[in-house]
Amino acid sequence: MPFILIKNNLKLMLRSKWILVMMTLLPVITILLLSNAFKEMMDTAYKIEPFEVGYHLSEGSAYTDIIPQLAQICKENNVTLQEYKDADTTALLQSKMVAVFVEVTDNSYVIYQSNDKKTEAAITESIFSTFFYQVNDTMTGMSNQAQNGLAKLPSSDVEVIHEVLATDPVPSSTDYYGIIYIVYFAWCGMISLTAVISSERKSAISKRMRISHMSKSSYYIGKLIPCAMATLLETCVAWLLSVLLLDIHWGNILASFGILILTSIAASAFGMVLFQLFKNAAISIVTGFILIWIAGFLGGSFQTYIYANTPQRLVHLSPLYYINRTVVEFSTKGYSDYAGKCILYLVSIIVICGIAGILMMDREMGESA
């Protein structure tokens, strides 16, 4: 292990002030800007303001007695149920007196909605369908038991079970972008390599390296490890700043840290391949950032993966999707079903880029005119 090469390359990376500033402050600034910019969008998506549902019940309906129970369930969901007799449905909706209107008959109900109240209509439909399904189910069971002499049909007070469905908890926009952008900038860690590579290429250092006893793999490791260490260190500082300044909740910190370690190594190995491939720092950085941007675009770094319109096949190609999803779920649930895939993806990147990088060292250590 070329410890002194690793140590000195790490010093070169950490002494590059503008890289340090970029890698520690830029994530915090980006989180601050994006979480504020998308706060409204995410809140609209996740939080529905209380609204009113108008309804009309046909005369003598069998459901008349159970409407108070339905109203109670609606109330628990911040929905007010208000009866309108002989009302003009269109006028009610247009005047915004109600968000949704429901016409209830004996064996069906019709939901009227306006185009801007689709979410409210979906919530209403969900409440009504669950309620009436359970009512009908209960009434059918009771009817059968009554026919067999086991039970008496109640005249009213149909008992309805109110079930809350289990769903993935959703992070706030600050938590979401706070986590996502720490991961995104960790992928930009390849920029730390420029401190070493530009210094080497500015002078004849590669000549000294090639004339020495050092092997290709040592030369490779001598850059990969310090780059991963510098990236992790910068990421941790950005992480700490974001937690202290923006109160971002990471949930399972230890597991998230493990993912960030792997991300730093994978990002460094990926950067090394680009630097060796193009042999030009500017082209390597631009290409790397474009590829990371695309992976981020697909993986939820800009538009949240929760509401992404991108085709799922493309989304699943992005390593950032698995990393983002894993660390966000670590924050919201404390665990993630995507952790395994995320680790597999990162380890694969490290292995593939590592092998390619060592093979390409032939070019780096090869003949120069």
Place this chain on the structure above:
Amino acid sequence: MGEIVLELEGLTKKYENKAVVDHISLKIEEGEIFGLLGPNGAGKSTTMNMVCSLVKPTAGKIELFGYDTKTDMKKVKSKIGYIPQELAIHGNLKAWENVELFTSLYGIKGDELKKAVTEALEFVGLNDKRNGFVKNFSGGMKRRLNIACAIGHKPKLLIFDEPTVGIDPQSRNFILEKIKTANKHGATVIYTSHYMEEIEAICTRIAIMDNGKIVAIGTKDELVEMVTSDKNSNMTLEEVFLTLTGKKLRDYAEGEL
């Protein structure tokens, strides 16, 4: 006769069928300060790059300390100290960190490494500036540090490729004195330059290269004898050089070599 440190036999390097080094042969013995003199584009640096295995020869043979570099270069790497024409040091590292880094590449560790770093810095007169960042050093200090980085592992053969380019007379004189000191301590030296006075001042034997070929080789007196029959001649090395290589300008555009 001392041990042969370097032997070249028909060494040739061609780029796109143009020979920049053309069948050169020479032997350098242990303890020599051997000067390789030639105008720009003569093939001096290419020859030294081939000796150090930085460039593959098109044809010919190189033996270092009796080993064929084509097959046994690894065995002799630690015996060579190469000081390239360009600076090969990190500006954002301190002086001692640079020497430590390049010395460690030869497997030297721990206390031995610390000692080697201090000795190398003392040798070039930079030990009192060991904690200074190289980016703040003057051109002469950088050149001296460039040498320190190549001598930390105590090589037996020192190859200097124009080490005094662009520095002040004091620094140049210091470097030349140190080369002589290193030679007194047992190092064989190959010194390439187109500064006649430097070669004349320190070299025991000189080869003059032109257009990829060695046009003359010997001590200064032997070279003088080659161009004049006057035994009392006071010809300088520069006059010998111009007589042998001509006065035509040697400007090469990039890509011509």
